[in-house]
Amino acid sequence: MHVSIPVGADRPLTDAPDPGTVRGLAAWLAAHLSATGRSPADAARQLGVPESTVNSWLAGHRDSEEDESLAHLETHAMLGDWLRGRIADSGCSVREIAASTEGVSTSTVYNWLRGEHLPRPPVGDEPDRFDLLLSNPRLGLNLRQRLRLDETRRRLTGTSMRVAEPGPAWKLRGLPADNRSFTGRSTHLRRLDRLLLDHARGRAPVVAALTGIGGAGKTALAVRWSRTREVQATFTDGCLYLNLHGYADTPPMRPGDAMTKLLIQLGVEPRRLPADLDARAALYQQVLTGRRLLLILDNAHDEAQARPLLPTGPGCLALLTSRSRMHGLAASHPGVVHLPLEPLTGAEATGLLRGLLGPLAARTASGADLEALAAACGHLPLALQIAAADFLTHRHPQRVTVGEYARSLAEDRLAGLSVTPTDPSTSLADSIDRSYRHLTDEAKRAYRLLGLHPGPDCTAEAAASLLARPLPAARTALLELAQASLLSEHDAGRYTFHDLVREHAVQRCRGTDPESERRAAVDRLLDHYLHTAHAATLSLNPNWESIALDPLGPHIDPERFERHADATAWFTAEHPALLAAVVHAHDSGRWTRAWQLAWSISDYLDRLGLWHEQAAAGAAAMAAAEHLGDDTALLHAHRVTARAAVRLGRFDEADRRLQRVLELTFLLGGEREQAHQLLNLAYLREQQGRTAAALELSGRALRLYRTADFGVGQARALNAVAWYHALQREFDQALVHCLESLRLCEALDFGYGKAGAWATFGYVQQHLDEPDEARSGFEQALELYLGLGDRYEVADTLVLLGDLHLDRNAADAARDAWHEAATILTDLDHPDAARIRAKLADLDAPAVGRG
Structure with missing residues (x-):
């Protein structure tokens, strides 16, 4: 928050103004906080006064006044x-x-x-x-x-932060000036306040480490907090600040040299400093003993540099800032508090921009323009400050709008986020470079090539194939990048770039690694995903028709799955990366990999209900197949897109594609493949309300499966025939085919087939007036579908179970089943959701009428 209130350098604002001024300030400040979403603590830190003072202004009285109605509340x-x-x-x-x-x-x-x-x-x-x-x-x-x-x-509760006002002569000892545009970080400031409270209660020595990517605002946060009244009143001997140059153009400062600088700041004469490093360290701790000091050790390189500088006495608190995660400090300082800084939130970033741009530019910019500029800056404080300075220096708000500037910046953000080429401190690329230059050669190579990964994040297993390195070496490189805050680790072993850091990695890769190496790295990654997804699909559905993949090249180690649950977990975690891989394969002209990847993930996307994503993958596969002119690729691409179209209710499109699939099948395939497509077409006819046609097609499919002697296909076709007989109210014939399907599924241990057959069995028994048998069938189907992770079939079975409950006058049970089904279908964006909501509305209508 930027508040345009003059603050005298020598006179604190705790000298309260007259009551009229207080009331005016209270009204203005309350309106401002309401409009910006800021807290009183934010205002207090911006103005450099205690939070209690701002609270008293907002309450409309001087801090020394007492509210008689509340002052007596002592217990x-x-x-x-x-x-x-x-x-x-x-x-x-x-x-x-x-x-x-x-x-x-x-x-x-x-x-x-x-x-x-x-x-x-x-x-x-x-x-x-x-x-x-x-x-x-x-x-x-x-x-x-x-x-x-x-x-x-x-x-x-013993958590009050109200302390006595400090004396006027608080020693800064080199502390940088406060950044008056500082905004946000309320959570971190509160955590530091709690740390201060712990320290005041004698839970010391305490060390805190502010860590994060370059430009995240670590130093600004440390300086802002150190200048609060509460901190100054606690550390009566002042603040000791030292920049350790951990990520600078020069080598990081040696611990011995840092100790020398700190001792001189503490008043020790240079001639008294011992030459021996151990003796100097002992003198350093001796001088700190008995003092109440805040030590800010800024821009530390690693634990080895910072550890000798940490105080051992109870009166001092050390606040480190570093791009390194500093996790190793926990071994020597178990009480260390880690405060990682992520980019600002959207609201914080736009609020900072308003303050940086000033009233003229900010007033003429829409909220969307400011949000676009904040997004182009990746919500990084340094990038936001650079962009604002560049806009005000090289643009004129009356000629170039903030929105136009944001759009131009988005075209090449790293080049645009630089105020002047002669000042590296105003270049975001230079800031990231300083982290990159301190990496080992292996980590630098990993950093560059990982920038080529098309997905949102990456695992060590995928990185190993991309980098052509053994898995342990890939893990080591990823950990080094995460330690340097160039990667963020989330969800236990998944690593992601900040988008601006990714752009820097790509630029570095293009400038360093030859095109042949870049292409080979991406080929290895795509093959890793293709072969792993293919194996995962066959693990989930062993009866899925496999496709022939090219042999694996060297240095590619796809993952294998012994358990159904492992394959499901892998798909769940990786499907965003897999979808990105399909698009990248298409866009980069890797046509065969594009359609094969789309096929390999189609079954999982279908069972999870990600049909829009399935349709997008199918479109990429179709374009790739058409480019190749390969009928086999076209057949599979049409199948993927048709499957998604049926699920999404696009029946005309699905019909066209399935007819084309049938043509290709009769040209290329045998009885088994033809039967597959007849069953798919039968399902479409059911969705179109053409039950008789669906029954005829499924009967043809059954005969072809028997000719091909394909047991799994026969089980599926028998259940389809049973279902369509049931829809035509031919329940005796339906039961015969359903029981035959169940026996065959049990013999083959065909999980999907068993689930479908039990659902059909429940529906048939319901209409044969056998409610207990029907409920047992539906519950068996539900348990199987839940285990298979097929959300749509779970919802479909819940609808049938709700119908059964309603037939038995169990309205509450029906409502529960339908509500759960509607929730799933709504989440899947399935057109059936509206139908189920209508059933719920009809169910509740009589109750409304009685009221």
Whole structure:
């Protein structure tokens, strides 16, 4: 937040203005915080005053004034009695107050009224249940009262940060100037405040490490927090600041040299410094002993550089900033607090831009323009500051809009995020370069080639094939990149780039690695995904018709799956990367890999209900197959797209594609392949309401499967025939075919077939007036489909189960089953969701009428 209020360098704002000014400031500040979503703590840090002062302004009185109605609340029981009286005055019961407060139960409110279980204030920005209760409009508490009650809560729970004002001569010792455009980071500032409270209570020595990508604002956060009144009042001997140049053009500062600089800042004469490093370290700790100092060790390179500089006495606190994750410090300093800094949120980034651009440019820019510029900057504070400076320096707001600038910047962000070529500190690319230059040669190569990965993230297994390195070597490189904050690890073993860092890696790769090496690396990655996805599909569905893949080249090690669950887990984690791989294979002219990848992931996408993604993969496969002019590729591409079209209700498109598939099948395939397509076409006819045609087609498919002596196909076709007989109310014939399908599925251990046959069995028994048998069939089918991870079939079976419950006058059970089915279908964006919601509405309509 940027607040245009003059602050004198020598006179703090705790000299409160007259009451009229206070009321005007309170009104303006309250409106500003409401409009920007900032907290009073943000305003306090921006203005350099205690949060209690801002709270007092907002409440409309001087900090020294006391609210007589709240000053006596010295115990939990007193606070509870006050709240009880307030609820009584509101004319509401405790139950009514609890019911109208989100997330608060009646028993919780009664606990607070008895003076029990008062929660500590939240660490983050979100209000907790106590905050929500105080904000309930039925209690009629004004802002002033809520702020006083919050401070009462903090005092009673031992979390108050109100401290005495510091003396005027706080020693800065080289601390950089505060960045007046600083905004956001409320969660981190609150965590640092808690750290300060722990330190004040003697839980020391304490070390905190602010880590993150270059340009994330680590130093700005450290400087902003160190200049707060609470910090200055706690560390009465001042602040000791040193830039360790861990990621600079020059080598990182040696620990001995750093100690020398710190000792001189502490007043030790240079001639008294021992030459022996151990003796100098002993002197350093001796000088720190008995002092209450905040040490800011900025831009540390690694643990070995920082560890000798950390204080051992209880009076000092060390705050490190580093691009290194500094995880090794936990071995020597178990109490270390790690605070990784991610990019700013969207709201924080646009708020920072408003302050940086100034009122003229910000006033003429729309919210969408500011959001676009923030996105082009990757929400990084350094990038945002560079972009704002470049816009104000080289553009004129009256000639170039912020939106036009954002669009031009997005074309080449790294080149655009530089104010002047003569000042490396204003170049984001140079900032990332400083991290890159400190990597080992193997990590540099990994960094460059990983930039070619088309997906959102990457595992060590995929990286090993991309890099043509053994898995342990790939893991080592990934860990080094994550330690340097050039990669982020998430979800236990998945690594991702910040988008601007990825662009830097790609530029480095294009400038360093020959085109042949880049293409070979991507080929290895795509082959890794293709062969692994092919194996995973066959693990999930051993009866899926396989395709012939080219032999693997050297240095590619695809993954294998012994268990069904492992293949499912791999697909679940990798499907965004696989979809990106299909598109990249198509866009880069790797036509065979494009359609084969689309085929390999189609079955998983279908069973999970990702039909829009399946359609997109099918479109890429179709374009690749047409480019190749390969009938086999065309057949499979049409199958993928037709399958998605049926699921999405695009029946005309599905019909055209399946007819083309049948033509190609009769040209290329035998009885088994022809039968597959007849069953697919039968399913389409069912969806079109043409049950008789579906029964005829499935009968033809059954005869072809028997000719081909293909047991799994026979089981599927028998169940299809049974289902279509049942839809035509020919239940005796349906039961005969269904039981034959079940026997065959059991003999073949065909899981999908068993699930479908049990669902058909349940439907037939329901209409033969055997409700217990019907429910057993549906429940068997549900259990199997859940185990197979097929969400659509789970929803479809739940609909049938709901119908059965309604037939038995169990309306509540029917409602539960249909509601769960509607939730799944809505999530899948399936057109049947509307039909199920209509069934729910019809079910509830009589109850509404009775009311």
